[in-house]
Amino acid sequence: MDTHAALYKQGQDRLNYLRQFAQRQPVSLQQKMVSLGISRRDFIKWTASVTAMFALPLPFSNLVAEAAELADRVPLIWLHLAECTGCSESLIRTDSPNLDTLIFDHISLEYHETLMAASGWQAEENLENALETYKGRYLLAVEGAVPTANNGTFLTVGCKGHTGLHIVKEAAENAAAIISVGTCAAFGGVQAAAPNPTGAKGVYEVVDKPVINLGGCPPSEKNIVGTLMYFIMFGKLPALDMFNRPKWAYGARVHDNCERRGRFDAGEFVEEFGDEGAKEGYCLYKVGCKGPYTYNNCPTERFNHHTSWPVLAGHGCMGCSEPNFWDDMADFEKPLGRQLLHGIDATADTIGAVILGATVVGIGAHAVASVFAKPLEE
């Protein structure tokens, strides 16, 4: 396909651009894998699975492999705002044999409050240095919402006592791309639920740049690492939906690929937790599953190395990757209501708007074609 050829070319150009930067890790990814006992075969399998996750043809797995190797040319700055650290925790629970973590480890992690050794003054120094040294080249990941009420004083970080609002704006200024990791950073999350006492907002509402939103409470480790990989590979954002979520991960309803979909179609429903239907694995719609209104790849990717996901554990989806889900989907163990079911065949964009009554603020979903920090030729 022509579009694939063009995209492949784009990926090659991007990787050539990255090659001009100095290697920042002492040992190559290949050497690291050898020392960790990860076989070439495991690595090839991993690149194939990432490629499949992006819904790209298999030859792209070569790009994935190269991008992984070049990941150390991309400095990563990770901020924590109004959050619970669940997204960082999700990330450190990635698959063995360690590959996702290794990639993450291989990316130059310049600042991450949960993992970094430095504290206090020295930690703040690391952040300031990274913002200066890698101006225009660093990838900014944000975990947590931005409290904006009372001039942002519901959160301050660092010896200088800057508010989270101030810090995220400053960090966004020269970022090559911004990723909101999790529903809090993306849409405000739990602290933004009514009455939103701290004026919590998603990052995209306070910075004037495109932001890629990874919904989920927390998002699966696959979606986090996949998004980082995509940026390294192509230097731009993937195709996004109306809420700026990557379509490769959030393009289908949970309901579409649900392992219990056949039960739904057959009209076999769990009427009460623990009943005979529950033991048989019937559909959870009547006990509140929000799968029909929620866009994510949980049924196929699952969590914790494919161990499980909420529906497998007998609880309906709660809609955690959607904006305002804490309010719009509340009373989580009750069905949303029949009137909404007519939308079940609508497209992602309209159903999102219909179901969630969302007023998406100023982000035309596909208006953002790319987020080059600088043109590639620079």
Place this chain on the structure above:
Amino acid sequence: MSKRVVIDPITRIEGHLRVEVEVDDNNVITKAWSSSTLWRGIEVILKGRTPMDVGLIVQRICGVCTYSHYRCGTEAVEDALGVKIPLNAKYLRSIMQSSLYMHDHIVHFYHLHGLDWVDVVSALSADPALAAQVAMKYSDAPIAAGEGELKAVQARVKGLVETGKLGPFANAYWGNSTYRFSPEQNLIALSHYLKALEVQRVAAEMLAIFGGKSPHPQSIVVGGVTSVRDMLSPARLQEWKQKHAIVQDFIERAYQADIVMAAEAFGTEASVLGGVNVNSFLCGEDFITADGEYLFQQGVILHGDLANVQDIDPSLIKEDVTHAWYKADGPQHPYEGTTIPDYTGFIERDTVYGKLPTIDGDGKYSWVKSPRYQDEPLEVGPLACLLVNYARGNQVVVNAVDGLLARTGLPLEALFTTLGRTAARMLQTVLVGQASLQTFDALLVNIQSDESTYVKPEIDPDRVYEGYSMIEAPRGMLSHWIRIKDAKVENYQAVVPTTWNAGPVDANGKMGPYEASLIGLKLEDPTKPLEVIRIIHSFDPCMACSVHVMDYNKHTLGQFKIDPNGF
């Protein structure tokens, strides 16, 4: 001439914490302040919602001890509504909690606390062959400590250091003389740091088997547990047991060995032999091992009086907001209906880093309030749990503690230290891991004759319900309190372990455990306060948890409003 040291952010914790200390001419700490710098307002958000959603919302208080609040909140609702859940649900919830502990404590010791004990740079000069022999001293069959493996670890880190690009290890306090491990011991611990990254993943999978995912599992509801298919699947049960074996093995052969090694190496390091200055402790009953039997018993120890452990009396818990960023109608009784944030910010002054905004110790300086029991501050957490149970003569705990003391040659008093707090966490992990197998076996026996996992809760909109739940979370005694009216949440409070430990000084000038633990500590270099960070980390701070609007007298939370002119 006293000097002010500001530490913000304290990294390798959950959330946002600022600590400031004042040191005298000998660099000994004379004053300390602990400030939480984030407020999210979760309890306010709970008001008016259905009680059935409480568990899922409060779980989002914290993604590290994820599940603790989920369970505690759900059980508070069950207590209020008088729901008696089936035995299987109790067992499953406990198995999930054990899985959480095994994950949480491993991650804390290695990835959050470890770098306070382990000098990464020193490990580079180790002799791997010698290190392999040293490892045999602390375990008959060490994990990830063979010569080949240690060589590979060393090579990996060497590369980092040689390029000068330490990534997440950059700009830390390497070389500080209070690091006491030999290069070989540092290398062993560093190897375990990397191994623990793999093992914690397996522990997280244990929780996901019955929880659906981790963090933020989703299989508990008011009335029971939803993962009935996993419970009835022999393959699934076996999967949990296999993963348990892997994790427990690491706990007993690596984590335990490293603590014994630390006790030996740091046994004469003054900066870790203090740090327990609030000599009162609190612990909740938890970990069902059979119908009506629990691994840990509840209790309170006041002023170090181990001979008189008291039962918890919830009515004796009060709070103080004198130095917290809330308006209150009086320092003694901050329960009068309204909770209005009252942020007063920082004061500019000279510090060891130059002029900076600093804590106003005479005024308000934290989003955390100060809980008190009979007007006394209390320490909670693994150390408190073991001390209460040791004092009560809980045989399982007595044997474990005495065993560790015998192995390290340390007296009982050694427990009352930063080192002891860190060792207690390991011991607690061992005990919880072992007890979870009893719970698991009890579940296997019970499902032979009983498959029930759920009881449908009834709620009468014309009644008012009140209830609470107390559990022992990884960081200590956690309690949630709820009042339900018109079938909606009218009032909610979470009394959280880190609140007990991290709260600011109270109206009577009594410091909480964090602040008290730092007094008298000598710093090698005030601009690089490793000793402070080590002590604070030994409590395993979980700041997102700690910031709550509490009202133990069961008044309503009342009208919350932001006062835009409150500055």
